Amino acid sequence: MEEVSILRGYNCRAKGAAPGFKVAVLGASGGIGQPLSLLMKMNPLVSVLHLYDVVNMPGVTADISHMNTGAVVRGFLGQPQLENALTGMDLVIIPAGIPRKPGMTRDDLFNINAGIVRTLCEGIAKCCPNAIVNVISNPVNSTVPIAAEVFKKAGTYDPKRLLGVTTLDVVRANTFVGEVLGLDPRDVNVPVVGGHAGITILPLLSQVNPSCSFTSEEISYLTSRIQNGGTEVVEAKAGAGSATLSMAYAAAKFADACLRGLHGDAGIVECSYVASQVTELPFFASKVRLGRCGVEEILPLGPLNEFERAGLEKAKKELSESIQKGVSFINK
Ligand SMILES: NC(=O)C1=CN([C@@H]2O[C@H](COP(=O)(O)OP(=O)(O)OC[C@H]3O[C@@H](n4cnc5c(N)ncnc54)[C@H](O)[C@@H]3O)[C@@H](O)[C@H]2O)C=CC1
Ligand SMILES: O=C([O-])CC(=O)C(=O)O
Numbered sequence: 001m002e003e004v005s006i007l008r009g010y011n012c013r014a015k016g017a018a019p020g021f022k023v024a025v026l027g028a029s030g031g032i033g034q035p036l037s038l039l040m041k042m043n044p045l046v047s048v049l050h051l052y053d054v055v056n057m058p059g060v061t062a063d064i065s066h067m068n069t070g071a072v073v074r075g076f077l078g079q080p081q082l083e084n085a086l087t088g089m090d091l092v093i094i095p096a097g098i099p100r101k102p103g104m105t106r107d108d109l110f111n112i113n114a115g116i117v118r119t120l121c122e123g124i125a126k127c128c129p130n131a132i133v134n135v136i137s138n139p140v141n142s143t144v145p146i147a148a149e150v151f152k153k154a155g156t157y158d159p160k161r162l163l164g165v166t167t168l169d170v171v172r173a174n175t176f177v178g179e180v181l182g183l184d185p186r187d188v189n190v191p192v193v194g195g196h197a198g199i200t201i202l203p204l205l206s207q208v209n210p211s212c213s214f215t216s217e218e219i220s221y222l223t224s225r226i227q228n229g230g231t232e233v234v235e236a237k238a239g240a241g242s243a244t245l246s247m248a249y250a251a252a253k254f255a256d257a258c259l260r261g262l263h264g265d266a267g268i269v270e271c272s273y274v275a276s277q278v279t280e281l282p283f284f285a286s287k288v289r290l291g292r293c294g295v296e297e298i299l300p301l302g303p304l305n306e307f308e309r310a311g312l313e314k315a316k317k318e319l320s321e322s323i324q325k326g327v328s329f330i331n332k
Contacts (some may be wrong), residue, residue, distance in 0.1 A: 003014075004306065019042070020045045020046050020048075020070070020259075021045055021046055021047060021048075021069070021090040021091060021099060021259050021262060021263075022046075022047065022048040022049075022050070022088055022089045022090050022091075022128050023040055023043075023046050023048070023049055023050070023071075023089065023090065023091045023092075023093065023255070023259075024050040024051075024052060024085055024086055024089045024091070024092045024093070024128075024131075025037050025040060025049070025050070025051055025052065025093050025095065026050075026052045026053075026085070026092060026094045026095070026096045027052075027053055027092070027095040027096025027097065027136075027137070028051035028052055028053050028057065028061075028075075029051075029053035029056040029057055029060050029094075030053065030056055030095055030244075030246030031099065031241050031242075032095040032136060032243040032247045032248050032251065033051075033053065033060075033094060033095050033096075033165050033193065033243045034060055034110055034248075035244065035245055035248035035249075036065070036093065036095060036247075036248040036251050036252055037051050037060065037064055038064055038069070038248075039072050039248060039249070039251075039252035040093075040252060040255065041067050041069050041073060041137075041169055042069050042306070043071070043255070043256055043259065044050065044069075044070060045172045045214075045256070045259040045260065045263060046070070046071040046195070046259070047070065047071055047072065047075065048071060048072050048074070048088075048151055049064075049071040049072065049073045049074070050073075050074050050075075050076060050083060050085045050086075050089065051064065051075045051085075052074065052075075052076040052077075052081065052086075053077065053096070054077070054078055054079070055077075056075065057075045057076060057077040058075060060075070061073055061074070061075025062075075065160065066096070074114055079119075082119075082120070082123045082127075083123060083126065083127050085123075085137070086123050086124055086126075086127035086128045086131075087127045087128060087277060088127075088128060088191060089127075089128040089131045089133065090128075090131055090132065090259075090262060091132045091133075091255060091259060091262070092124055092128065092131045092132070092133050092134070092259055093134045093136065093165075093251060094117065094120055094133065094134065094135050094136055094137055094186075094253055095114045095136040095137065095247075095251065096116050096117075096120060096137055097109065097113035097117070097137035097138065097143075098112050099138075099234075099242040099244075100138070100230070100234045100241075100242045101120060101234065101239050101241075101243060102234055102235050102238065102239060104140075104229070104234075105139075105197070105198070106138040106139040106140075106196070106197045107139050107142070107197065107322065109138050109139060110142055110175075110325065110329075112140055112143065112328050113137045113138060113139070113143060114143065114146055114326070116137065116265035117137050117146050117147060117207070117240060117317070118146055118150055118329075118330065121133070121146070121147045121150040122150055122154070124151075125151055125153075125154035125156045125194075126154070127144050127153070129151075129156035130158075130161070132161050132163065132258050132294050133147060133162050134159060134163055134164065134165050134251065134254060134255055134258065135147055135162070135163070135164045135165060136165045136177065136247070136251055137198075138196070139197055139322060139324035140164045140165070140166065140195070140196040140197070140272070140273055140290065140327075141164075141195040141196060141197050141283075141318075141319055142322045142323065142325050142326035142329070144162060144163075144164040144273055144274075144283055144326070145282070145283055145322075145323045145326030145327050146326040146327075146329055147162055148283075149326070149327055149329075149330035149331060150330060151253060153330065156206060157277035158293075158294070159274065160294035160295045160296070161168060161293070161294040161295075162274065162275065162276065162294075163254075163258070163272045163273070163274055163288075163294070163295065163322070164196065164260070164272060164283070165196075165250070165251055165272065165273075165286045166192065166195075166196045166201075166271055167250035167251065167252050167253055167254040167270065167271070167272075168229070168230075168240055168243065168246060168247050168250040168251075168271060168320050169187075169192040169196060169203070169226060169229070169271070169285075170190060170191070170250075170270075170271050171194045171246060171249065171250045171253070172225075172229040172246075173184075173190035173192050173203045173226045173228055174188045174190055176188060176222055176226060176229075177190050177208055177222060178220055178223050180214070180221075181212055183210075187210070188208065188209070188210070189208070189209040189228075190203055190205065190207075190208050191203075191204045191207050191271060191287055191302075192210075192226065192269065192271055192282065192285070193278075193284070193285050193286045193287075193301060194285055194311075194315040194316075194319065195273060195283075195284070195285055195315065195318075195319045195322065196273060197262065197283065197318070197322070198227055198228070198318070199227060199311070199314050199315055199318060200314050200315040200318050200319050200322070201226060201227045201310060201315075202280070202311050203222065203223055203226045203227075203291070204301075204302070204303065204304065204308055205222060205223070206303070206308060207302055207303075207304045207309075208290070211242065216279050216331065219307065223311070229243075230243060233246075234315035243322060252274070254270055257270045257290055258290055258294070260290070260292070261290030261291045261292065261296070262291075262292055262294075264291075264292055267289075268289065268290040269287050269288070269289050269290070269299065270287070270288065270290060270293070271286060271287055271288070272285060272286075272288050272295070272322065273285035274288055274295050274298065276298055277287030277298070278298055278300065279312075280316075281319055281320055281323060282322050282323060283319070284301075284319070286299060286301055287299040302317065
């Protein structure tokens with residue numbers, strides 16, 4: 001397939017475009033991909049934005065390319081264009097794959113999304129092995145281990161550069177805790193650790209900033225609402241997909257943090273699902289410090305209360321199975 005022809009005029013940096021990073025969005029025509037691409041086009045740290053999908057790419061690319069922001073936009077349609085989409089990228093964001101419908105778990109997406117993530121990561125290993133990779137496609141608890149195995153096979157694996165996006169869990173936790181405390185959610189920071197599915201999503205309500213305390217009813221309500229936030233949206237959308245707008249916001253926030261880290265800004269800390277030694281599991285979400293090489297430091301979990309320790313044990317069991325399922329998919 002040809003590169004989207006309407007874009008052939010955009011082969012060099014636009015006059016006046018700010019110097020910055022090259023970012024690719026894979027799955028850019030989708031429910032997350034479109035608003036995420038729009039938000040990345042607005043990011044002043046982005047100089048080149050590559051949009052890749054297997055459908056509808058010419059229209060989305062033409063549309064976003066009309067925004068008078070610095071990033072130069074190019075569109076790529078279909079597998080034959082994947083390598084061109086990836087070559088030279090500093091950051092690759094992957095929201096490609098099918099979303100849930102009511103009654104499904106994230107793991108029910110494994111059969112289709114595992115293969116999509118594998119193919120896209122094979123392209124990354126070949127064309128931009130040093131890029132930072134942000135994995136959004138579900139089930140994140142398995143797709144990040146899948147990406148790691150693909151990179152290991154290709155000999156390009158750098159655990160510092162592979163990050164599962166769990167920012168939406170933190171975004172939701174900040175919102176719901178802000179509502180309960182009567183605070184502006186922008187002033188609330190809730191660490192959410194573990195993974196990104198059901199009971200593997202572990203909000204650490206004992207470590208909320210600003211420091212505060214909750215009744216046991218509040219803890220039970222908040223934990224359940226945060227763990228089931230994705231399902232709340234899936235049910236409200238009633239068959240039309242899962243969270244897209246809040247997810248695009250969360251993914252753009254996380255990508256911006258990665259870019260600020262690459263840029264050398266200090267003190268960038270976000271929760272992310274990464275290769276980790278925080279527990280005995282090979283992957284775990286926790287606070288990480290981002291820098292020029294990706295994940296520069298994985299912060300300790302900090303003190304957990306009894307409720308959180310019990311939640312951690314349950315989360316680890318499910319996470320372990322999801323990780324193994326991802327690893328086996330590549331090594332079967
Ligand atoms: N990590 C997180 O917190 C969240 C993850 N998700 C996940 O993100 C994924 C995408 O969700 P939506 O955007 O709502 O789905 P969607 O169906 O609206 O969009 C997915 C896009 O991926 C594209 N695609 C399919 N196969 C592809 C391939 N081989 N290469 C490139 N693109 C391909 C489709 O054409 C489509 O445009 C789902 O797996 C969903 O579960 C959703 C919300 C939150
Ligand atoms: O719930 C889903 O399927 C999508 C998702 O990961 C989320 O919204 O957290």
